[in-house]
Amino acid sequence: MSDTNGSPSTSGFNRRNFMAAAAGSAVAAPLTARAADAPMDLAQTQDPSLPVDVTLRVNGQSKPLTIDARTTVLDALREHLGLTGSKKGCDHGQCGACTVLIEGRRVVSCLTLAVAAQDKEITTIEGLSSGGNLHPMQQAFIEQDAFQCGYCTPGQIMSAVACVNEGHAGSDEDIREYMSGNICRCAAYPNIVAAVKQAAPQIQKG
Amino acid sequence: MRAFIFQRATDPSAAVQALAAAASANSPLTEAAVQPLAGGTTLLDLMKLDVMRPATLVDINPLAGNWSTIDFDGGNLKLGALARMSDVAAHPQVRQHYPVIADSLRLAASPQLRNMATLGGNVLQRTRCSYFRDVSYSACNKRHPGSGCAAMEGFNRTHAVLGTSDQCIATYPGDFAQALMALDATVEITAKSGVRTMPFAELHKAPGRSPEIETVLAPGELVSAFTIAGRWPRSLYLKARDRQSYEFALASAAVALDVQDGVVRDGRIALGGVATVPWRVREAEVMLKDQRLDEALAARAADAAFSAAVPRRNNAFKIDLGKRVVARALQQAATMEIRA
Numbered sequence: 001m002s003d004t005n006g007s008p009s010t011s012g013f014n015r016r017n018f019m020a021a022a023a024g025s026a027v028a029a030p031l032t033a034r035a036a037d038a039p040m041d042l043a044q045t046q047d048p049s050l051p052v053d054v055t056l057r058v059n060g061q062s063k064p065l066t067i068d069a070r071t072t073v074l075d076a077l078r079e080h081l082g083l084t085g086s087k088k089g090c091d092h093g094q095c096g097a098c099t100v101l102i103e104g105r106r107v108v109s110c111l112t113l114a115v116a117a118q119d120k121e122i123t124t125i126e127g128l129s130s131g132g133n134l135h136p137m138q139q140a141f142i143e144q145d146a147f148q149c150g151y152c153t154p155g156q157i158m159s160a161v162a163c164v165n166e167g168h169a170g171s172d173e174d175i176r177e178y179m180s181g182n183i184c185r186c187a188a189y190p191n192i193v194a195a196v197k198q199a200a201p202q203i204q205k206g
Numbered sequence: 207m208r209a210f211i212f213q214r215a216t217d218p219s220a221a222v223q224a225l226a227a228a229a230s231a232n233s234p235l236t237e238a239a240v241q242p243l244a245g246g247t248t249l250l251d252l253m254k255l256d257v258m259r260p261a262t263l264v265d266i267n268p269l270a271g272n273w274s275t276i277d278f279d280g281g282n283l284k285l286g287a288l289a290r291m292s293d294v295a296a297h298p299q300v301r302q303h304y305p306v307i308a309d310s311l312r313l314a315a316s317p318q319l320r321n322m323a324t325l326g327g328n329v330l331q332r333t334r335c336s337y338f339r340d341v342s343y344s345a346c347n348k349r350h351p352g353s354g355c356a357a358m359e360g361f362n363r364t365h366a367v368l369g370t371s372d373q374c375i376a377t378y379p380g381d382f383a384q385a386l387m388a389l390d391a392t393v394e395i396t397a398k399s400g401v402r403t404m405p406f407a408e409l410h411k412a413p414g415r416s417p418e419i420e421t422v423l424a425p426g427e428l429v430s431a432f433t434i435a436g437r438w439p440r441s442l443y444l445k446a447r448d449r450q451s452y453e454f455a456l457a458s459a460a461v462a463l464d465v466q467d468g469v470v471r472d473g474r475i476a477l478g479g480v481a482t483v484p485w486r487v488r489e490a491e492v493m494l495k496d497q498r499l500d501e502a503l504a505a506r507a508a509d510a511a512f513s514a515a516v517p518r519r520n521n522a523f524k525i526d527l528g529k530r531v532v533a534r535a536l537q538q539a540a541t542m543e544i545r546a
Contacts, residue, residue, distance in 0.1 A: 046211050048209035048210050048211045048261065048262075049209050052212065068209070069209070069210060069211070069212045070207045070209060070210070072250075091254065092251050092254060092255075093247055093250075093251055093318075093319060096316065096318060099318055105292075105321045106317060106318050106321060107318050107321050107322050108247075108318045108319065108322070111246050111247050111250045111251060111322065112246065112250075112322070113212070113243070113246065113250065113263075115212045115265075116212075116243065116246070116265050116267065159317070159318065162317070163317070166317070168317075176451070177451050178317050179317075180316055180317075180450075180451035180452040181315075181316025181317050181318045181319065181452055182316075
């Protein structure tokens, strides 16, 4: 299908819905699924092409999924759970666009297997606000104009929240060093540093 | 990425048994059908590139309870292989008594990757040689023994000048291993037959005629810990790179000195970014012994460190750069303030 065909706004059929539906239909019936933590001595008889049952904890909710063992946390979030805030940039752990928190620590979700992240608390950009109020870091990114195209922004914000919580937002130099895992090709870096500085005391206070 | 079976190791003996199960005497460890998964920052990257193709992954993270210790007993340090880079880099006693370890970890990768990557995986990370990482190049002796080396006459600006062979010039990319080399660390290896230790300096193997063999580890053996005897407060890691942060070394030096009354009693130097394996330079170290370290001596030691260097078309600059890194690292270590 081509993105230029038809009108997604009137047909109700857009690329994102199509992708999600296609991903869903590719999943085999749960009856044939392997349990991800099957006893190790059964491994040699298992078929790696069969999907596995996993349960992810995302933004405080349990999400049972039947997925290919190759699925990363990033793909599980975006394609299976419809949480498209976390972005796929390089898909090789180099750009930081997919940054999420797992057990409160920032990681790149593109190099984290979903089967290995079971029962751990995953926090995405969608889980950052509370009760309709933006997280102080989100608000600071808006007020400091800390993005242009916005593609790296969810990863920047998740990384920035962790940067503050780690105690690495004490100076401009520290912020630049400890935000270096998030690449911004619009080069909004000065404003990102300003946003982290603005939000840091509010986060530490709160 | 190719399909694989995912297993979770519940204890060390189950892990090494699973890893040894599919071992073949004919294939190197890096090609073994069963691979351990720790932080995944190298393995999953290379699986996505189709460079590594394991049929089974054994998740060893459940072993972290026993294998992620950071234990300083006042005189010696033990680091579990599943300790995360960020946790070790931030540890107050590591920073105070072993700054070269803290620096080498802090200056590597990104905060996200340091939160994921383990010490064991870190020392076993694979080269960043672009011809190794891109399977569309058919010539790579590391991937396909006997196929040739595309880097030899290719763009080899980031490649090694020390420890090379006519089969491979791929640079060992890590930083932490150089710190372990400089501190004469011991590595603990867990296998089906039990636990053994050996000098860390004997873990990696230079490419020679078999670049596909990178370490002395056999299938079914896991790096489980590192130990360092004594304290090394006068130590540091200096890293020169194309970017100020989040980049591999072009040239780096791990330096540890024992200075008494202005005289170097013991000096250690290990090089990164310039060699095919973590590279200790004893020929430079002996020049420091019982001497007062000044600019001239640092420069002579730096020259000695690169006396065996063999440049290729694009990487001759690493010899000058590396010498300056060594000389500066030595002088910085000699004058650094030691916290009591």
